[in-house]
Amino acid sequence: MxxxxxxxxxxxTEATVRPDxxxxxxxxxxxxxxxxxxxxxxxxxxxxxxxxxxxxxxxxMTVGPPRSEExxxxxxxxxxxxxxxxxxxxxxxxxTFGYAQLLAKAVSLDPFDLILCGKQAIDDDIxxxxxxxxxxxxxxxxxxxxxxxxxxxxxxxxxxIDGGTQKVEVQLPAVVTAQKGLxxxxxxxxxxxxxxxxxxxxxxxxxxxxxxxxxxxxxYQVEQLEAPPARGKGKxxxxxxxxxxxxxxxxxxxxxxxx
Amino acid sequence: MSGxxxxxxxxxxxxxRRATLEAVGAACKVAAPLGASVAAAxxxxxxxxxxxxxGEVGVKQVYRVTGxxxxxxxxxxxxxxxxxxxxxSSPRLILMGATALGKDLSARLAARLRxxxxxxxxxxxxxxxxxVVTRPVFAGKLRARVALSSSPAPIVTLRPNVFPVPExxxxxxxxxxxxxxxxxxxxxxxxxLETSYTTGEMPDVSEAExxxxxxxxxKGPENFALLAELARLLGGAVGxxxxxxDAGWMDHQHQVGQTGKTISPNLYIACGISGATQHLAGMSxxxxxxxxxxxxxxxxxxxxxxxxVGDLFKxxxxxxAEIKKLK
Numbered sequence: 001m002x003x004x005x006x007x008x009x010x011x012x013t014e015a016t017v018r019p020d021x022x023x024x025x026x027x028x029x030x031x032x033x034x035x036x037x038x039x040x041x042x043x044x045x046x047x048x049x050x051x052x053x054x055x056x057x058x059x060x061m062t063v064g065p066p067r068s069e070e071x072x073x074x075x076x077x078x079x080x081x082x083x084x085x086x087x088x089x090x091x092x093x094x095x096t097f098g099y100a101q102l103l104a105k106a107v108s109l110d111p112f113d114l115i116l117c118g119k120q121a122i123d124d125d126i127x128x129x130x131x132x133x134x135x136x137x138x139x140x141x142x143x144x145x146x147x148x149x150x151x152x153x154x155x156x157x158x159x160x161i162d163g164g165t166q167k168v169e170v171q172l173p174a175v176v177t178a179q180k181g182l183x184x185x186x187x188x189x190x191x192x193x194x195x196x197x198x199x200x201x202x203x204x205x206x207x208x209x210x211x212x213x214x215x216x217x218x219x220y221q222v223e224q225l226e227a228p229p230a231r232g233k234g235k236x237x238x239x240x241x242x243x244x245x246x247x248x249x250x251x252x253x254x255x256x257x258x259x
Numbered sequence: 260m261s262g263x264x265x266x267x268x269x270x271x272x273x274x275x276r277r278a279t280l281e282a283v284g285a286a287c288k289v290a291a292p293l294g295a296s297v298a299a300a301x302x303x304x305x306x307x308x309x310x311x312x313x314g315e316v317g318v319k320q321v322y323r324v325t326g327x328x329x330x331x332x333x334x335x336x337x338x339x340x341x342x343x344x345x346x347x348s349s350p351r352l353i354l355m356g357a358t359a360l361g362k363d364l365s366a367r368l369a370a371r372l373r374x375x376x377x378x379x380x381x382x383x384x385x386x387x388x389x390x391v392v393t394r395p396v397f398a399g400k401l402r403a404r405v406a407l408s409s410s411p412a413p414i415v416t417l418r419p420n421v422f423p424v425p426e427x428x429x430x431x432x433x434x435x436x437x438x439x440x441x442x443x444x445x446x447x448x449x450x451x452l453e454t455s456y457t458t459g460e461m462p463d464v465s466e467a468e469x470x471x472x473x474x475x476x477x478k479g480p481e482n483f484a485l486l487a488e489l490a491r492l493l494g495g496a497v498g499x500x501x502x503x504x505d506a507g508w509m510d511h512q513h514q515v516g517q518t519g520k521t522i523s524p525n526l527y528i529a530c531g532i533s534g535a536t537q538h539l540a541g542m543s544x545x546x547x548x549x550x551x552x553x554x555x556x557x558x559x560x561x562x563x564x565x566x567x568v569g570d571l572f573k574x575x576x577x578x579x580a581e582i583k584k585l586k
């Protein structure tokens with residue numbers, strides 16, 4: 001069972017992100033701690049568990065600048081076997097199509113049974129790369145999965161929908177995107193960390209994948225990033241609960257008119 | 260008339276979902292200056308009640324794809340159906356609600372049609388005939404203004420509870436056009452075996468107008484019943500912070516924040532939630548925020564419109580009782 005996991009390096013959930021005024025669409029990176037996208041971690045963990053149960057190899061792949069190799073090394077330390085970085089330098093900022101085309105080309109260089117990735121990256125929050133890769137490769141996909149069982153070339157997935165779940169059966173190879181709840185990702189062991197440091201990370205460029213810059217031109221272009229409007233100063237009620245509770249209900253009803 | 264804006268009509272129990280009606284409203288707004296009309300894609304069931312409701316909110320034409328293979332919403336199958344509809348109607352813009360299934364379907368459809376995709380948008384406008392959207396990124400820590408390439412027609416999903424549901428109007432029923440569609444290769448390899456709903460009568464956190472959320476201050480799973488009672492009374496949903504979910508008190512379906520749901524209800528009541536950055540990101544675009552917390556220094560008070568400093572175990576039941584009195 002060979003599994004390819006698509007990962008992205010993103011700012012930590014607790015990071016304060018600020019727009020970079022000198023580069024539209026980008027954030028100020030200095031001082032930011034980068035992590036493996038949390039949803040991708042579930043995908044990596046699931047791939048390693050499948051390898052442990054059924055054998056095979058786990059390849060992790062990312063599109064990103066050299067700093068994103070750190071994310072790949074985290075995945076290697078968790079137990080992935082190989083890592084590939086697709087280097088977009090020299091290209092305009094990629095959109096979902098750009099990412100997906102690079103990944104689809106690179107994934108198809110070697111045979112695989114399953115592609116896993118997070119249901120969305122917590123930076124752009126688009127949540128479509130895995131699905132795009134599936135479509136480009138002519139494969140089915142199942143998104144936002146919280147349970148995955150593989151038998152006889154098929155996967156049975158539990159997929160989260162609003163207020164409920166679906167049970168979905170899909171023939172492999174397929175793309176499955178991971179939702180929180182799929183598993184509990186392991187912390188890399190010290191030995192894993194040491195080994196990961198020495199591993200070679202394969203770097204591929206768009207031209208080495210036969211992709212011209214023209215094909216990667218974005219159809220989704222961020223013109224501006226800005227902070228959301230600040231909220232006004234609120235009213236703080238202190239004192240006996242019997243009084244504050246009644247006052248709160250009055251304010252919600254008469255002033256805010258929300259109940 | 261010049262072209263159409265197409266809305267995917269997502270239904271539940273035979274009626275269009277609220278997020279769909281909101282999308283129709285947004286579609287009517289952008290269609291007018293284009294001289295376009297609003298059409299809907301109704302897939303899966305021949306449903307007169309849904310067609311009538313869509314007509315009431317401004318849909319002029321309904322493209323319908325029916326068949327047993329569309330009983331469950333499955334994005335590959337529904338992409339085949341929408342692709343057939345698009346071939347038939349050549350829309351200029353495709354809209355849907357940013358529901359779980361809307362986000363999933365929009366991604367597959369965008370990949371199929373090679374169209375620009377913007378998910379979970381909170382504003383939609385036309386500039387020089389390009390569609391320009393605003394969407395929260397980094398779970399709402401920032402907002403991005405994005406220009407979408409107009410050919411092929413861009414696909415935009417709209418965050419629930421942001422765009423108003425249009426007022427019902429009386430008028431002619433929409434024209435219904437039946438479209439046939441063959442399944443693609445990937446669709447034949449995937450099947451939904453079962454769809455089940457777990458939240459019962461309560462709306463999902465992502466589309467509830469009122470959300471009552473609990474955090475670490477709830478002290479344990481049993482105490483969420485307090486919040487459920489208040490939420491039920493208000494017709495809302497129960498949310499939870501990451502720490503409450505990670506502690507196993509609530510299912511992840513309820514989580515609000517950067518690794519949960521990013522939401523914009525009319526009223527968000529945060530109980531025993533301190534207000535970590537990743538949580539604030541997920542709820543600070545709510546229209547009205549109430550915080551109930553015993554720590555006056557809690558971060559959550561910085562975004563609250565109304566804060567109550569006090570013991571939630573005393574305040575919440577009193578609030579519930581007071582609202583009951585008024586009803």
